[in-house]
Amino acid sequence: MRLRSRKARGSWKSRSKRTLIAAALTTTIVAGTTGWAVGNEQQPLTGPPPGTQAWRTDHTWGVRLPDPASTTPARVAAFFDSLSQAQQHRLAARHPSVVGNLDGAPTALRFEANSQSLKVERARERARETNPRLTLQDHERARSLVARYEDLLSPGRQILAFDPRGRGQVAEVYGDLSDASHVSVVVPGSDMDLGTFDRSKDEYGTPAGMARSLHASAGDDTAVVAWVGYTTPVGLGPDAATGRLADAGAPRLARFVQGLTASGTPRPAVFCHSYGSVVCGLAAPQLPASDLVVLGSPGMRAESVADLHTSARVWAAKDESDWIGDVPNVELFGLGHGEDPADPGFGARRVPAERAEGHTGYFAPGTDSLQAFAAIAKTTSSTVSDHGTAGWAPAADASPTGERP
Structure with missing residues (x-):
């Protein structure tokens, strides 16, 4: 019991020392790079995909479309299962930016919708390339994006999500x-x-x-x-x-x-x-x-x-x-x-x-x-139920490691 107590105290002291050192190091790094770091601070992209407002107000079929922000992916999948193939394709054509990023929508339909969204964005940036009201820097940015979108539109690429x-x-x-x-x-x-x-x-x-x-x-x-x-x-x-x-x-x-x-x-x-x-x-x-x-x-x-x-x-x-x-x-x-x-x-x-x-x-x-x-x-997937077993490893002929935790 005494041995365990000594070990516990030693472990606590080690962690405390490590924490203090880390705090000092982190404070020094942040203080020394404040100007650089603030300039690179990123604002996270959150919320539903672009085009959601138009999607929410579309009552063409007399039904409410699943809200991208609140409907679970399982319910999204069930909604698309209730549509015919023709209805699915029409929906993707009307709202490509939503369908292309809608978790639970059919995979092939998302590929189709994102291809359309990429083409729309490519056309937008092509127009910006020569817009006289924009700066040379804007023109260069537009050319870069056109090339980027053309690359993503290359035959054989499968784009499952795209948000510009x-x-x-x-x-x-x-x-x-x-x-x-x-x-x-x-x-x-x-x-x-x-x-x-x-x-x-x-x-x-x-x-x-x-x-x-x-x-x-x-x-x-x-x-x-x-x-x-x-x-x-x-x-x-x-x-x-x-x-x-x-x-x-x-x-x-x-x-x-x-x-x-x-x-x-x-x-x-x-x-x-x-x-x-x-x-x-x-x-x-x-x-x-x-x-x-x-x-x-x-x-x-x-x-x-x-x-x-x-x-x-x-x-x-x-x-x-x-x-x-x-x-x-x-x-x-x-x-x-x-x-x-x-x-x-x-x-x-x-x-x-x-x-x-x-x-x-x-x-x-x-x-x-x-x-x-x-x-x-x-x-x-049949081995998933075994995930809580400490002795689990893949099949012997493909085992990542012989060690066990």
Whole structure:
């Protein structure tokens, strides 16, 4: 008993010391970058999709359309099931920006609606390119957006969500979502938006690059969704150190995943990178996920797996060369994101990452982490009921790790 008391006191002293150091470091960083950080403070995009007001006042068929802000994805799915194919297509043509972002609407219909929305936005920006009343900077911005929209309209791309407001948000599917045996969702961290979603620089640090790599490794029976559906932090200012943007993004993620399952997909494995793991941690109680996999995480705003209040299996990966390991794992006065999910005491299952390099190398081909991610992504939905069992692992021929928590 005395030994346990000494250990408890030692642990408390260690945590207190770590908290004080973290507070001093955080205060210094924030004070030293105030001007830079304030200039990069992001206003989160919240609320229903663009075009919602016109949707709400459309009584063409003598029925009230499901409110994008308050109707559950399951009820949205039931509403579309009650329509004929012709009615669905007419609705998408009248309100593409709503249908394209309406969680619970049929997948193929959302692809169709978002294609139309992209064409509308492309035409708008083409007009701005030569508008004499705009500045040269406006013209350059318009040209950039035209190129961006044309790229997203390339044949074969499957855009499941598209919102041009703010920095822009997008979700893209890799694989056949309507017929997949397994589904995964990738949630990115800082600096991701419509423009950086699939940039060529640092490919495996982008949501598109991570999703493509996972799909290639997991195989054609697995569909992967790259989701940039929340306002991410820019740089390393206070936005990245607090949960403000994650608080705004968590309900959007939860609703998006609920929309997938309401549309008939299997419960997905959700892969959360960096600040995206903060979003996933806050969304966890409402996420109908089979697995939560965090990588390069600064914390999930939870002290342990139990504090996530999720029935999903929880996994964590962190390689030794990842700079995130230098970030103090505390939460004090709203700064910091809590315990390290890769710490054994957190209770997550370990994902090996010895061959991953840096903060954005976890999905790189040939890494042990990618191999493990693919094995997790391919676990069958029938094993979901086993998520609370500490000894669970994927099938022996595809096991991510031999270790157990």
